[in-house]
Amino acid sequence: AEWTAAVHPEDRPPAMALLQAVIAGERAEFITEFRVSRRPPGQGWAWVATHGAVAERDPASGAVLRLAGVSQDISERREAEQRRILLAREVDHRAKNVLAVVQSVLRLTRRDQPEAFIATVEARVAALARAHTLLAEEGWIGADLHVLAERELASCPSGSVSLQGPTIAVSAAAVQPLAMVLHELATNAAKHGAASCIGGTVALDWALAGEEVVLSWVERQGPPVPPVPTRRGFGSRMMEAIVRGQLGGSLTMDWQPEGLTCRIALPAARVLSAEALGPRRRAAAAPREAVQPPG
Structure with missing residues (x-):
């Protein structure tokens, strides 16, 4: 008994x-x-x-x-087996997500200019690949937001970008969607915004506000922009779909004369890794020094 x-x-x-x-x-x-x-x-x-x-x-x-x-x-063996099963499921899930995004990119990107089409698709797939590599480096448990932002904004001219925010561990499920959003912002800034001209600046800040992770993208001293864009491109539509649909957050784009300001608010429960949910209040009190990613 x-x-x-x-x-x-x-x-x-x-x-x-x-x-x-x-x-x-x-x-x-x-x-x-x-x-x-x-x-x-x-x-x-x-x-x-x-x-x-x-x-x-x-x-x-x-x-x-x-x-x-x-x-x-045999607890250690069974736990290792369970980790392998979860890892295989996560890799399978991430791979299917990547394929789905690639299909959307191919379907919705303008094709009237073949060379531009190829370059755009290659850049977006490369952003997914960078996120995939970062996840693999971290054992598919997530990634540091600062590192993720640094890699996606590396295409901007050296000295034009500053990053500022506390240490935040992004969940594995949120890394690739967030990478795509940052890639679209950086690409737009490099082509049409503040990072496209000498003296222009881009500031990406993030913070933990209650139960949300809030990202602020501010471009200044770039070329003048109209208050309302004449046409919403695929990049803007994709960012909104990712932020609202995949990450359950909100996105506000404000095209001011001096540059774009974008605010993204994401639920902490959807974005933070399981390891970060507990100590996130403590992490909020330890901001990183602003740095500039390599050009």
Whole structure:
């Protein structure tokens, strides 16, 4: 009774069924894996591999007199297997997301100018590839927002960009969508905005505000822009779809005469990695020094 009480409730029925089959002589050995309560109680569950058999039966009745076996703690092995399963699922999920975005890019990017079409598609796929590489470097658990921003804004001229914000660990699911948003902002700034002319500046700041991660993109001293764009391009539509649809946030674009200002608010629960959810208040009090990504 003490032994069965220690077995995890979900594992108890199959383990007991196998044991009863051995006792009844229907099976020769008891070989299985299940979870048992750690000692002292309340310390979680340990996975064990058990190999046992009937060691002695009553000659007259055939009743079991003694069972013999050995159990081995295999918790580390089972946890490693679970991590591999989760990693495989995450890689599969991310790969499908990448393919879906690539399909959207190919379908919606203007094709009336083949050379520009090729360059645009290559740049967007490269942004996905950079995010993929960063995730792989971090073991697919997420990425540092500062590093992510630094890589996506590296295409802007050296000295034109500043990054400022606390240390934030972005979840694996949010890395690639956020990379695409930053890529579109950086590309627009380099082609048409503040990063396209000498003296123009781009400032990307982020902060934790309540239950949100808020990013602020401010361009100044660039070429004059109309207050309202005459046509929304694919980049703007894609950013809005990503921010609202994939990340569950909000996006505000303000085309001021002195440059674009963009505010992105994202739910912390959707953007932060599981490891960052607990200490995020503490992280907010440790801002990084503003730096400029290499050109």
